[in-house]
Amino acid sequence: MIDLAENPFAVHSPDALKDVPAEQIVDLFIKEHTQLDNVKEQKHTFIWGPRGSGKSFMLRYLEPQCRFVEYNSPDDFFDSDQPFLGIYTPCKKGEIDKTELDLLNDRASQVISEHLLNLTVAEETLSTLSGQFPSGYFNHDKKVSFSRKILDLFDSGSITASREYASDRYEQNKDPFKWLEELFISEKRQISHYLQELALSSDAKYTGATSGYHDFLLPLMSNVQQLLGRSDVPVYIFIDDAFHLFEEQQEVINTWIANRDQSTLCVKISSTRDRYETFETTGRGRIEETHDYNKIDFEELYTGEDKQYSKKVRDIVEKRLEVSGVPTTDIEEFLPYREFEQERLEEIKSELEDEWLEEGKPGRQSDYTSRYAKARLFQELAAGKTEKFYSGFDEIVHISSGVVRNFLEPCQLMFNEVKREGDNVDDITHIPPRIQHKVLKQNSEDFLKEAPEKIAKTLPEEDIGYIEDLKTLVRSLGELFYHRLHDPDSREPRVFSFTIRGDIPSDSDLDRVLELGERIRYFKVKTYSTKEGGGRSDWYILNRRLAPMFKLDPTGFEGRITLTPELLEIGCNDSSEFVRRRLDIDEKQESLNTFTEEK
Structure with a gap:
């Protein structure tokens, strides 16, 4: 039985669901946004x-x-x-x-x-x-x-x-x-x-x-x-x-x-x-x-507050809060943001609106503000040597990367952490941002370390050697995206994905590394229509569960960076060299593909 009285975010494996009473399954199931x-x-x-x-x-x-x-x-x-x-x-x-x-x-x-x-x-x-x-x-x-x-x-x-x-x-x-x-x-x-x-x-x-x-x-x-x-x-x-x-x-x-x-x-x-x-x-x-x-x-790429996935998670967890009997049933109150970060973010948005008007920036004001506000916050916190907290309902939704269990499991750990600090279940009105951040950061680090170890048991012997290459590539990408996010002059600071320019050589192992990354779910692979025509190309989105590990903004989908097979092969072996070479290309002002959401 799922004991929500002890923890409203408690989850069970599919095998254990057979022991959950039918009345509880009916009570907890949310019909909306589930197809x-x-x-x-x-x-x-x-x-x-x-x-x-x-x-x-x-x-x-x-x-x-x-x-x-x-x-x-x-x-x-x-x-x-x-x-x-x-x-x-x-x-x-x-x-x-x-x-x-x-x-x-x-x-x-x-x-x-x-x-x-x-x-x-x-x-x-x-x-x-x-x-x-x-x-x-x-x-x-x-x-x-x-x-x-x-x-x-x-x-x-x-x-x-x-x-x-x-x-x-x-x-x-x-x-x-x-x-x-x-x-x-x-x-x-x-x-x-x-x-x-x-x-x-x-x-x-x-x-x-x-x-x-x-x-x-x-x-x-x-x-x-x-x-x-x-x-x-x-x-x-x-x-x-x-x-x-x-x-x-x-x-x-x-x-x-x-x-x-x-x-x-x-x-x-x-x-x-x-x-x-x-x-x-x-x-x-x-x-x-x-x-x-x-x-x-069931897997959704976009997780913004106006998307079906976000609405589904909200309905699921607020139903759980209601059934569990905790004092707070509004999930945004239960999972609050770090207050001073939110206050500063709103101030930055106002500053960017003025900047757009005064300097005649291109595009719409709302797009300009959305593109740079979070990046400015990350940059300010890093400059002041203040750690960015990952907290708040909307941010955790983004980090969960379209998988409900990736939302519930860390929240279950957060709730248990609050209980360990001495709070009774009936008195828990919210989960402090510091606890949210602590759990999400540890969860992100564990994902990078433990996911390959779990899947290694099922891999053919010839594929085992690609695990280290994949982990190095993920770290290379994380470092590159971090540099872009914290660069005040970056046109697309919140990049979280990449495409490949050119064919992967037949004698390269890069295909095997990327396939393994998709299987471990470090990458979510979609396709997009190329501007040049000629069909669709693969688009690799880094799993946003890794955002706290690399100090990235998990909410950005404004762009995708283009990488060559040769550069990705370097990324499989040497993160520093990979980042140096790619940033050198950026300095030469290579254009970045602007992302337009496709229906």
Whole structure:
């Protein structure tokens, strides 16, 4: 359970959400700014977003137990305008993506992978039917009939051992759901035993059952509809964290999507975009956006106060403050800025407005003020040897870089820090800026140090050597952006991103370093239209969680700096030389691309 009474910012992993009561999930979920209506549509859907962006929480919110809480009863929900039966199916590391599958030939791997996926969905389906509906909702005779129909989908000989296993634990006629669930568990165990034996001996033979889409999964869901007595209610399979699956298993899911049986079975897949490796089907076809599926992106690049992400975070945390019972429910009051910094910032804005009028500066007054006010503040604080505090709701939203968990987790640590200083939960009206700054700075330093260490365990041996190159490149960029921010003569002081001018040489390792940076999430990679025409180019945005580490302004998107592959290669090895060379180019007044927000 998420204990908000102890900490309103408490977060749990997706696995732990199964223990959170449905009433609490419904109470905490914010519908606005989440694209929920698009997810609920009766169409196959990919939900892209980094871990911690709220995908799992939303899918849990769409489970039957939460729908029944919100609509008061199953029948009220199934009689609503948009009914469905949601089956949450997490792709837990090591449970479906078994490494031993690599020992099989392509055809055998495809057959076993599909059977394993079918059984996993089937097990979760039975768990949902038995655990999330009110007791007595299903007629007992219909439950028994349902279990027999599902059993008939298998070859009777291949299922003998699993039938015996299930019958040792439950009687089919007394507990048909539990009996059937144990049958599926036994079948999954048989696959595991076979793969283990195969790892020890190439002579191992698989004698268990197999299943496909048309002969098992689709009939299973048709029978679920019949059990409900509602042929108009589609079954939604929520496949969470699909990036854990092997490419062959993703091909199986793509094949389900290609069949377009949304009236019976609709697939909703959540994953990080960069790790969903294929859109091919098992038959080497290809699913296409719009024709076969919709997509939703949970990751947002822009985090200004007028953007959806900022509004979503505000709604989420103010709901948490309200539920927790703390004295303050306004998040801007709860996470205040450092007072003298805010006062000086407002003074600087007034000075810049006068400067724009008196000196005839180009562009709009508001743009001029927005571009230079924060930079002037950073410059003044540095000149006075005063540390810039990272604090305030809006600044933390920017630092979280479009990921809700990146906002909640540091705030959770801040709240705990206030408690450690002796304050009772009921007396905490705000988190002092000094504590906000302390936690955000430490969080930023840990991100630079620990993120590569965590991912190194999953990298191929040949990629390990690129980690140090990447860390050096990130430090090089951080130092360069710091120099620009603190240069009073810089035309675009708040630069936080770069593009690459020219092709990366074929014999260079720079591509591998940049790909690793994207995977670790040091960089967010988007594309932009080049002024010269000829299509779109990659645009690398430094993760703003690193802003406190390098003393940067996380709110600026006014420009992007252009770097050559040769200069970036220097940045992978020597930060001082990289910064010196780039600043030398700046002194020669090379123009900087002005950024215009693209819709």
